[in-house]
Amino acid sequence: MPALFGHWAPIVVDAAAIKPGDRVLDIACGTGVLAREAAARVGAARQVAGIDLHAGMIALARRIAPGIDWREGKAEALPYQDKGFDAVVSQFGLMFFSDRDQAIREMLRVLAPGGRCAVAVWDAIDNVPAFADLVALLDRSAGKAAGDALRAPFALGDKPALVRLFERAGASAVEVATRRGTARFPSIRDLVEAELRGWLPVMGVNLTEPEISGILAESEAVLAPCRSSGGELVFDIPAHIISARKS
Structure with missing residues (x-):
């Protein structure tokens, strides 16, 4: 919150x-x-x-x-x-x-x-690059239904x-x-895991543990530009x- x-x-x-x-x-x-x-x-x-x-x-x-x-x-x-x-x-x-x-x-x-x-x-997701990049990752790794679940808040x-x-x-x-505004999470994993285990199931999308593990690993590289020198995930929203x- x-x-x-x-x-x-x-x-x-x-x-x-x-x-x-x-x-x-x-x-x-x-x-x-x-x-x-x-x-x-x-x-x-x-x-x-x-x-x-x-x-x-x-x-x-x-x-x-x-x-x-x-x-x-x-x-x-x-x-x-x-x-x-x-x-x-x-x-x-x-x-x-x-x-x-x-x-x-x-x-x-x-x-x-x-x-x-x-x-x-x-605002539209195209104006929130961190989430746009995460949605693209979900589209590739888990399918469009997973990506659409994360697009929904930006409709x-x-x-x-x-x-x-x-x-x-x-x-x-x-x-x-x-x-x-500025979104600030302790780490990349904190955001991504919250979305995968918290938000996606609310939207009716339940990923397998292997899918979650793979996305968590890939997200470290995808969201690396938003990682601060102290390891926090910080981005404009x-x-x-x-x-x-x-x-």
Whole structure:
């Protein structure tokens, strides 16, 4: 989580212009990194809610920050009343919603008039060379299904298409800004093994141990340009921050 997601939370909260006293909803909250940042800005955990499809994520979020209202549920059918929040935020979840249009309509439904939303998605994979190189390695070594599983998080890199998506759902004052972040892992193996043993199975791709061993060995050479003098894996990873309002 800290390697890829932690430092984006203040950026998203800034984009939503969250201020003390706001009621805030974090959609696809995961373990609650963004919701906790929002609670710190708002000044009261009870003013913040977080929702995620995965019960395990919600259980961990609840242990970390019990004062926030955590719920299990879908972005496409939010269990909240109309106009109940001043701001809605989400980071790196929109790519995986089953119905993105409906999810954005739900964001707007639960916002009060004039409310703000801010959503982060990764830039196109061609603009993240480290992941592009790893995807190419997976294509060669494990097949296109494995490569596609790792391409999935980068599916919303087209900025004009993002504007159209939010405007089609009824959002106003839609803006998309690209921000550059830095991913930092203790080693090449830490990133690659996390993707092979953690992310790919989530996407329905399970590699054999020989396949994993081979990819881990090859990745040392493929990702060597991103290895620091201290052995860490460090690379740029840009994201688009979409900000919008409810009319």
